[in-house]
Amino acid sequence: MSTTSLDLREDILRLKKERNAVILAHNYQTGDIQDIADYVGDSLGLAYRAQETDADVIAFCGVHFMAETAKIVNPNKTVVLPDKDAGCSLEESCPADELEKYLNDNKEKNYYVIAYINCSAGVKALCDVICTSGNAVKIVNKAPADRPILFVPDANLGAWVMEQTGRKMDLWQGACYVxxxxxxxxxxxxxxxxxxxxxxxxxxxxxxxxxxxxxxxxxxxxxxxxxxxxxxxxxxxxxxxxxxxxxxxxxxxxxxxGPTDRCACNDCHFMKMNTMQKLHDCLEKLEPQVELPEDIRKRAEAPLLKMLEQSK
Missing domain, CATH: 3.40.50.10800 (NadA-like)
Structure with a gap:
């Protein structure tokens, strides 16, 4: 590790202490970010840590929907994301307005909507419960038996869950590009x-x-x-x-x-948009911050908390 990177690491730790911040990092972040984080995990583990933290500031090293998730359960904390443009192809595949129109056009079906956590706060606000890849089978098994399920946005995860549970679901046709x-x-x-x-x-x-x-x-x-x-x-x-x-x-x-047809490994360019320098800068400037309209946040909180409760 170079002197420059050592200095940057030390300054991040200084800022973290000054800000009373916690650094959360997804498993897909670069190694240097994982190594400095207070907690590294998948979406479910990160959601629990975001809910439990007593820090004043949450520096979320992941993609935008993850930082939104932290803000949903911590409306009074400052949530910062190193790169505001770190998005997600799954989130993009299911815009909230398109889902809302679909549900309105199919009101007679009375869907029980299960949303994979890889979606926007606006989509979460339209759903009955959230799931992650780690708890999707458990969440689907707890869904009401007398209502059809609409699973959004990942059709591949949804198909796998149907195989595991035997529960028929209608699948939104989204996918992770990676x-x-x-x-x-x-x-x-x-x-x-x-x-x-x-x-x-x-x-x-x-x-x-x-x-x-x-x-x-x-x-x-x-x-x-x-x-x-x-x-x-x-x-x-x-x-x-x-x-x-x-x-x-x-x-x-x-x-x-695991290789693809074009390369020996597979990076998510959104996840890799976060860097140590950007982590440092977001702790120093406390921006970019994640903000949500309170009505959306409140409606999204209920299915998220339902997931956390059902996953215990």
Whole structure:
């Protein structure tokens, strides 16, 4: 680590103390950000930490909907995001106005709407309950049996949940641009290079890729899978930032990034928009801040808290 990066790290820690801030980082952030964070995790774990914190400032190193989630459960805290333009293809695939129109056009169905957490506060405000990839099966199993389910916005995650629960759902046709780039061909190719390897994949992957996996699970559950795997070689089919945490948590394993047809690993350019310098600057200036209209925040809070309660 260079003197410059050491100085930057020290200054971030100084600012964090001065601001009484907590740094939350998603598993897909760069290694240097993960290493300085107070908590690194998946969307579910981060939602719990955001709810529990007694810090005055939450510096959320992730994408915009994650920082919004922290603001939803902490309306009186300052929530900052290192890069305000760090978005999400899943969030973009389901605009709140389009979902609202769809629900109005299909009122007779009386949908029970389950929203994957990868969506805007406006979409959350239209839903009955939120889920993450780590608790989606549990949330769907608790849905009312007498109402049809509309699952938004990730069709791949929704299809996997239907397989796990046997519960029919109507699926919004959204997708994560990172996870759909993994293909049956790219995974079979890496499997041929490591014939003894096990494959663990995120449920945002397509059905063709999930069928090749020995385990399909959230990023958080990948840790225990890798630690307990009976083989050394494990192919990890998710965003490449997850490898940094897995290498720390399962140091005895040879962790291989799942390739796509175009590259040896797969980065989310939105997640990688956050940098140590931007983290420093957002703590120093306390901007960009995440703000929400109170009516939207309040309506989004109910399904989010319902998720946290149902996940215990």
């Amino acid at each position: 996870h759909v780039e993994f293909t049956r061909e790219s995974i079979n190719k890496i499997k041929s290079e490591y014939p003894d390897a096990l494959v663990v994949a995120h449920p945002e992957c397509t059905t063709a890729v999930r069928l090749l996996a020995d385990e399909v699970c959230s990023t958080e559950k990948m840790i225990a899978f890798c630690q307990n795997a009976p083989v050394k070689n494990i192919i990890v089919v998710t965003e490449s930032g997850m490898l940094h945490r897995l290498q720390k948590e399962a140091p005895d394993k040879n962790l291989i990034a």
